[in-house]
Amino acid sequence: MIAPLFGFTIFLRRRIRKTCLTVSGLQASIGDPLDRASEGPIAMQRYLVVIIPVFLTLASNTASAQTVRLDQYQHPSEPKFKDFYKLYLAGVRDGLIAYSVRQDAKDRLFCIPPKMVLTTEQAEDIMLRFAEKKQLLGNIPIGVPLLGGLAETFPCDER
Incomplete structure:
Protein backbone atom coordinates (compact mmCIF):
# COMPACT_ATOMS: atom_id res chain seq x y z
CA MET A 1 0.00 0.00 0.00
CA SER A 64 -21.85 34.07 -1.62
CA ALA A 65 -25.38 34.55 -2.86
CA GLN A 66 -28.12 32.61 -1.11
CA THR A 67 -31.86 32.69 -1.31
CA VAL A 68 -33.32 35.26 1.05
CA ARG A 69 -36.33 33.96 2.94
CA LEU A 70 -39.27 36.08 4.08
CA ASP A 71 -38.45 35.65 7.76
CA GLN A 72 -34.80 36.64 7.16
CA TYR A 73 -35.97 39.71 5.27
CA GLN A 74 -38.37 40.80 7.98
CA HIS A 75 -36.01 40.06 10.88
CA PRO A 76 -32.35 40.39 9.79
CA SER A 77 -29.86 38.87 12.24
CA GLU A 78 -27.58 41.92 11.88
CA PRO A 79 -28.33 45.50 10.79
CA LYS A 80 -25.94 45.25 7.82
CA PHE A 81 -28.00 42.40 6.35
CA LYS A 82 -30.99 44.71 5.91
CA ASP A 83 -29.09 46.57 3.17
CA PHE A 84 -28.03 43.30 1.51
CA TYR A 85 -31.61 42.03 1.59
CA LYS A 86 -32.87 45.25 -0.03
CA LEU A 87 -30.30 44.82 -2.80
CA TYR A 88 -31.44 41.22 -3.22
CA LEU A 89 -35.08 42.37 -3.41
CA ALA A 90 -34.12 44.96 -6.04
CA GLY A 91 -32.50 42.20 -8.10
CA VAL A 92 -35.56 39.95 -7.79
CA ARG A 93 -37.81 42.89 -8.74
CA ASP A 94 -35.71 43.68 -11.80
CA GLY A 95 -35.58 40.03 -12.82
CA LEU A 96 -39.35 39.59 -12.55
CA ILE A 97 -40.00 42.78 -14.51
CA ALA A 98 -37.51 41.82 -17.23
CA TYR A 99 -39.05 38.36 -17.50
CA SER A 100 -42.56 39.79 -17.65
CA VAL A 101 -41.65 42.26 -20.38
CA ARG A 102 -40.11 39.45 -22.42
CA GLN A 103 -43.31 37.37 -22.29
CA ASP A 104 -46.13 37.65 -24.79
CA ALA A 105 -48.89 39.97 -23.56
CA LYS A 106 -51.27 37.04 -23.01
CA ASP A 107 -48.72 35.13 -20.90
CA ARG A 108 -47.75 37.92 -18.52
CA LEU A 109 -48.53 37.46 -14.84
CA PHE A 110 -48.53 41.20 -14.14
CA CYS A 111 -48.54 44.36 -16.22
CA ILE A 112 -46.87 47.41 -14.71
CA PRO A 113 -48.03 50.64 -16.41
CA PRO A 114 -45.49 51.69 -19.05
CA LYS A 115 -44.52 55.01 -17.47
CA MET A 116 -44.37 53.73 -13.89
CA VAL A 117 -41.05 53.12 -12.14
CA LEU A 118 -41.35 50.54 -9.36
CA THR A 119 -38.99 51.43 -6.52
CA THR A 120 -37.51 48.94 -4.08
CA GLU A 121 -39.62 50.43 -1.28
CA GLN A 122 -42.79 49.94 -3.31
CA ALA A 123 -41.76 46.37 -4.15
CA GLU A 124 -41.09 45.72 -0.45
CA ASP A 125 -44.51 47.07 0.50
CA ILE A 126 -46.24 44.98 -2.19
CA MET A 127 -44.34 41.85 -1.09
CA LEU A 128 -45.00 42.28 2.63
CA ARG A 129 -48.71 43.11 2.16
CA PHE A 130 -49.18 40.02 -0.02
CA ALA A 131 -47.31 37.81 2.47
CA GLU A 132 -49.43 39.11 5.36
CA LYS A 133 -52.68 38.78 3.41
CA LYS A 134 -51.94 35.18 2.39
CA GLN A 135 -50.31 34.37 5.77
CA LEU A 136 -47.24 32.91 4.07
CA LEU A 137 -44.67 30.99 6.07
CA GLY A 138 -41.37 32.65 6.90
CA ASN A 139 -39.27 30.07 5.05
CA ILE A 140 -40.60 31.02 1.60
CA PRO A 141 -38.21 32.85 -0.77
CA ILE A 142 -39.05 36.55 -1.08
CA GLY A 143 -39.54 36.24 -4.84
CA VAL A 144 -42.76 34.25 -4.34
CA PRO A 145 -44.72 36.88 -2.38
CA LEU A 146 -43.28 39.61 -4.60
CA LEU A 147 -44.54 37.86 -7.73
CA GLY A 148 -47.94 37.23 -6.14
CA GLY A 149 -48.17 40.82 -4.96
CA LEU A 150 -47.22 42.19 -8.37
CA ALA A 151 -49.84 39.97 -10.03
CA GLU A 152 -52.45 41.21 -7.56
CA THR A 153 -51.43 44.88 -7.71
CA PHE A 154 -50.93 45.10 -11.49
CA PRO A 155 -53.25 42.57 -13.14
CA CYS A 156 -53.09 42.36 -16.92
CA ASP A 157 -56.73 41.60 -17.70
CA GLU A 158 -57.99 44.94 -16.37
CA ARG A 159 -56.06 47.03 -18.91
Whole structure:
Protein backbone atom coordinates (compact mmCIF):
# COMPACT_ATOMS: atom_id res chain seq x y z
CA MET A 1 0.00 0.00 0.00
CA ILE A 2 2.85 2.41 0.76
CA ALA A 3 4.69 1.76 -2.52
CA PRO A 4 1.83 3.01 -4.75
CA LEU A 5 1.39 6.11 -2.58
CA PHE A 6 5.13 6.80 -2.68
CA GLY A 7 5.10 6.48 -6.47
CA PHE A 8 2.10 8.79 -6.72
CA THR A 9 3.85 11.34 -4.48
CA ILE A 10 6.92 11.33 -6.73
CA PHE A 11 4.66 11.69 -9.76
CA LEU A 12 2.94 14.70 -8.19
CA ARG A 13 6.25 16.35 -7.24
CA ARG A 14 7.51 16.01 -10.80
CA ARG A 15 4.21 17.30 -12.13
CA ILE A 16 4.31 20.33 -9.81
CA ARG A 17 7.83 21.19 -10.96
CA LYS A 18 6.65 21.25 -14.57
CA THR A 19 3.45 23.22 -13.93
CA CYS A 20 3.40 26.80 -15.13
CA LEU A 21 0.99 29.56 -14.24
CA THR A 22 0.33 32.52 -16.42
CA VAL A 23 -0.86 35.58 -14.53
CA SER A 24 -1.27 38.87 -16.44
CA GLY A 25 1.25 37.77 -19.03
CA LEU A 26 3.85 36.75 -16.42
CA GLN A 27 4.88 33.17 -16.47
CA ALA A 28 6.08 31.62 -13.22
CA SER A 29 6.99 28.02 -12.53
CA ILE A 30 5.87 26.44 -9.31
CA GLY A 31 8.81 24.65 -7.76
CA ASP A 32 9.17 21.96 -5.15
CA PRO A 33 8.81 23.48 -1.67
CA LEU A 34 11.74 21.36 -0.45
CA ASP A 35 14.00 22.39 -3.33
CA ARG A 36 16.62 24.82 -1.91
CA ALA A 37 17.32 26.25 -5.37
CA SER A 38 13.85 27.82 -5.42
CA GLU A 39 14.44 29.95 -2.31
CA GLY A 40 14.54 33.73 -2.53
CA PRO A 41 12.31 36.61 -3.58
CA ILE A 42 11.36 35.04 -6.93
CA ALA A 43 10.25 31.85 -5.20
CA MET A 44 8.14 33.86 -2.75
CA GLN A 45 6.42 35.62 -5.66
CA ARG A 46 5.70 32.25 -7.24
CA TYR A 47 4.01 31.00 -4.11
CA LEU A 48 2.08 34.25 -3.64
CA VAL A 49 0.71 33.89 -7.16
CA VAL A 50 -0.94 30.68 -5.96
CA ILE A 51 -1.70 31.51 -2.33
CA ILE A 52 -3.40 34.91 -2.81
CA PRO A 53 -6.13 33.69 -5.23
CA VAL A 54 -6.81 30.69 -2.99
CA PHE A 55 -7.11 32.93 0.07
CA LEU A 56 -9.39 35.39 -1.74
CA THR A 57 -11.60 32.54 -2.92
CA LEU A 58 -11.93 31.16 0.58
CA ALA A 59 -12.54 34.61 2.07
CA SER A 60 -15.28 35.43 -0.44
CA ASN A 61 -17.38 32.39 0.50
CA THR A 62 -19.00 34.40 3.27
CA ALA A 63 -20.48 36.75 0.65
CA SER A 64 -21.85 34.07 -1.62
CA ALA A 65 -25.38 34.55 -2.86
CA GLN A 66 -28.12 32.61 -1.11
CA THR A 67 -31.86 32.69 -1.31
CA VAL A 68 -33.32 35.26 1.05
CA ARG A 69 -36.33 33.96 2.94
CA LEU A 70 -39.27 36.08 4.08
CA ASP A 71 -38.45 35.65 7.76
CA GLN A 72 -34.80 36.64 7.16
CA TYR A 73 -35.97 39.71 5.27
CA GLN A 74 -38.37 40.80 7.98
CA HIS A 75 -36.01 40.06 10.88
CA PRO A 76 -32.35 40.39 9.79
CA SER A 77 -29.86 38.87 12.24
CA GLU A 78 -27.58 41.92 11.88
CA PRO A 79 -28.33 45.50 10.79
CA LYS A 80 -25.94 45.25 7.82
CA PHE A 81 -28.00 42.40 6.35
CA LYS A 82 -30.99 44.71 5.91
CA ASP A 83 -29.09 46.57 3.17
CA PHE A 84 -28.03 43.30 1.51
CA TYR A 85 -31.61 42.03 1.59
CA LYS A 86 -32.87 45.25 -0.03
CA LEU A 87 -30.30 44.82 -2.80
CA TYR A 88 -31.44 41.22 -3.22
CA LEU A 89 -35.08 42.37 -3.41
CA ALA A 90 -34.12 44.96 -6.04
CA GLY A 91 -32.50 42.20 -8.10
CA VAL A 92 -35.56 39.95 -7.79
CA ARG A 93 -37.81 42.89 -8.74
CA ASP A 94 -35.71 43.68 -11.80
CA GLY A 95 -35.58 40.03 -12.82
CA LEU A 96 -39.35 39.59 -12.55
CA ILE A 97 -40.00 42.78 -14.51
CA ALA A 98 -37.51 41.82 -17.23
CA TYR A 99 -39.05 38.36 -17.50
CA SER A 100 -42.56 39.79 -17.65
CA VAL A 101 -41.65 42.26 -20.38
CA ARG A 102 -40.11 39.45 -22.42
CA GLN A 103 -43.31 37.37 -22.29
CA ASP A 104 -46.13 37.65 -24.79
CA ALA A 105 -48.89 39.97 -23.56
CA LYS A 106 -51.27 37.04 -23.01
CA ASP A 107 -48.72 35.13 -20.90
CA ARG A 108 -47.75 37.92 -18.52
CA LEU A 109 -48.53 37.46 -14.84
CA PHE A 110 -48.53 41.20 -14.14
CA CYS A 111 -48.54 44.36 -16.22
CA ILE A 112 -46.87 47.41 -14.71
CA PRO A 113 -48.03 50.64 -16.41
CA PRO A 114 -45.49 51.69 -19.05
CA LYS A 115 -44.52 55.01 -17.47
CA MET A 116 -44.37 53.73 -13.89
CA VAL A 117 -41.05 53.12 -12.14
CA LEU A 118 -41.35 50.54 -9.36
CA THR A 119 -38.99 51.43 -6.52
CA THR A 120 -37.51 48.94 -4.08
CA GLU A 121 -39.62 50.43 -1.28
CA GLN A 122 -42.79 49.94 -3.31
CA ALA A 123 -41.76 46.37 -4.15
CA GLU A 124 -41.09 45.72 -0.45
CA ASP A 125 -44.51 47.07 0.50
CA ILE A 126 -46.24 44.98 -2.19
CA MET A 127 -44.34 41.85 -1.09
CA LEU A 128 -45.00 42.28 2.63
CA ARG A 129 -48.71 43.11 2.16
CA PHE A 130 -49.18 40.02 -0.02
CA ALA A 131 -47.31 37.81 2.47
CA GLU A 132 -49.43 39.11 5.36
CA LYS A 133 -52.68 38.78 3.41
CA LYS A 134 -51.94 35.18 2.39
CA GLN A 135 -50.31 34.37 5.77
CA LEU A 136 -47.24 32.91 4.07
CA LEU A 137 -44.67 30.99 6.07
CA GLY A 138 -41.37 32.65 6.90
CA ASN A 139 -39.27 30.07 5.05
CA ILE A 140 -40.60 31.02 1.60
CA PRO A 141 -38.21 32.85 -0.77
CA ILE A 142 -39.05 36.55 -1.08
CA GLY A 143 -39.54 36.24 -4.84
CA VAL A 144 -42.76 34.25 -4.34
CA PRO A 145 -44.72 36.88 -2.38
CA LEU A 146 -43.28 39.61 -4.60
CA LEU A 147 -44.54 37.86 -7.73
CA GLY A 148 -47.94 37.23 -6.14
CA GLY A 149 -48.17 40.82 -4.96
CA LEU A 150 -47.22 42.19 -8.37
CA ALA A 151 -49.84 39.97 -10.03
CA GLU A 152 -52.45 41.21 -7.56
CA THR A 153 -51.43 44.88 -7.71
CA PHE A 154 -50.93 45.10 -11.49
CA PRO A 155 -53.25 42.57 -13.14
CA CYS A 156 -53.09 42.36 -16.92
CA ASP A 157 -56.73 41.60 -17.70
CA GLU A 158 -57.99 44.94 -16.37
CA ARG A 159 -56.06 47.03 -18.91
